[in-house]
Amino acid sequence: MGTIVIDRFSRLRARPARFLALVALPLLAGCSSDVLNPAGYIAQQQRDIILISTALMLLIIVPVLVLTVAFAWRYRASNKDATYDPHFDHSTALELVIWSAPLLIIIALGALTWWSTHLLDPFRPIEQASATEKVAPNAKTLRIEVVSLDWKWLFIYPDQGIATVNELALPVGVPVRFDMTSTNMMNTFDVPTLAGMIYTMPGMRSQLHAILNRPVETIGFSGNYSGAGFSDMVFKVHGVPAADFQRWVGRVKASPLPLSDSNFAKLVRPSEKVKPIYFSSVAPDLFRRVYERCVEPGKPCMSDMMRHDQAGGGGNPRDMRSGGGMPAGRDTDAIFGTKPKGALQKSPEEKGSSPHLTTPRGSEPPGATNPGSNSNRNMTFNDPRYSPASAGEPVNV
Structure with a gap:
């Protein structure tokens, strides 16, 4: 009787596990396999590298796992036929095998x-459409300017004069060059079926070249945490034939909404779960002004400031180093308005006091917040022409 009860209890315990397995099957069926079944030639090569690297590492992992079980079985306590040598401590032949095999695999990897790394350099233009087909010499590369915002993606098609939010369309078989930047936070542009993950950073321009081999409907996203709306920072990707791409461009051009500077200022404001938006026109030179941080009227571009620096920055090297003589707006790096000053830029008086401040108030020099302060005398200048003893006055050397 006891055996029957135990058997029934075991069956009852097994039922939830079987039920969960059945429930999980439809969920697994919906999983995407973009990484292992890519539609882009760059992503295909990256997939091959993953498979080759995995196979090379398994050349060590599998034999080790098999030998672990084999040795445990061979030299078990009940096997009286196995050699027992408690004084064994070295074997030259065994050491050669143990160290040479991993070394060869490391060299191969x-x-x-x-x-x-050199072949798949994201800045390298596309030369192959596939493993067996080269890109036509007269093929025109499609340019797309990508801007990551909080928390959405802006795609500008400069040659077509259109822009979209959270929707990207690509013609199959056409080389594409992405120029990428960010308005505020660092993000990563990632379309697994197309190519690898590339960072977008404020004040910088990164680049990616890619090409699609077949039509595809998929998504892209950010792989770098950037705040509250990061989880929904997803965009649609349409890989379509060239004729369908032109029809899509026509639909975007039919939108009544232009991407003017004023509309971009509204777009920059943080927002979550943004549905696709079409812009029929784009403000002149918008992408360059975004990554040079000068979209707001009257704010100097980074290139203007660099030219000003090269021209002397107002004459006095010390003034130039502390920002003196720079155009108005140099001290802010926000696209529109100003950003809160970071703690490293604040003086002790500005920081105030709190339990997490370990340095006594007033013991630190104000630094860049007040370049002329006498408290800065105990700081060493990087420029050898300046001596701390002379409070920053030039010294002839």
Whole structure:
């Protein structure tokens, strides 16, 4: 009787596990396999590198796992036929096998990494449409300017004169060059079926070249946490034939909404779960002004400030180093308005006091917040022409 009860209890415990497995099957069926089944030639090569690297590492992992079980079975306590040698401590032949095999695999992985790093350089223009087909010499590259915002993606098509939010369309078989930047936070542009993950950073321009081999409907997203709306920072990707791409461009051009500077100022404001938006026109030179931080009227561009620096920045090197003589607006790096001053830029008086402040108030020099303060005398200048003893006055050397 006891055996029957135990058997029934075991069956009852097994039922929830079977039920969960059945429930999980439809969920697994919906999983995306973009990484292992890519539609872009760059992503295909990256997939091959993953598979080759995994196979090389398994050459060590599998034999180790098999030998672990084999040794445990061979030299078990009940096996009286196995050799027992408690004084064994070294075998030259065994050491050669143990160290040479991993070393050869590391060399192979290093060579593969070096080769693929140069071959798949995101700044390198596309030369192959597939493993067997080259890009036509007269093929025109599609340019797309990508801007990551809080928390959405802006795509500008400069040659077509249109822009979209959270929707990207690409013609199959056409080389594409992405120029990327960010308005505020660092993000990563990632379309797994197309190419690798590339960072977008404020004040900088990164680049990615890619090409699609077949039509595809998928998504792209950010792989770098950037705040509250990060989880929904997803955009649609349409890989379509060239004729369908032109029809899509026509639909975007039919939108009554222009991407003017004023509309961009509204777009920059943080927002979450943004549905696709079409812009039929784009303000002149908008992308360059975004990454040079000068969209707001009257704010100097980074290139203007660099030219000003090269021209002397007002004459006095010390003034130039502390920002003196720079155009108005140099001290802010926000696209529109100003950003709160960071703690490293604040003086002790501005910081106030709180339990987490470990340095006594008033013991630190104000630094960049007050370049002329006498408290800065105990700081060492990087420029050898300046001596701390002379409070920053030039010294002839």
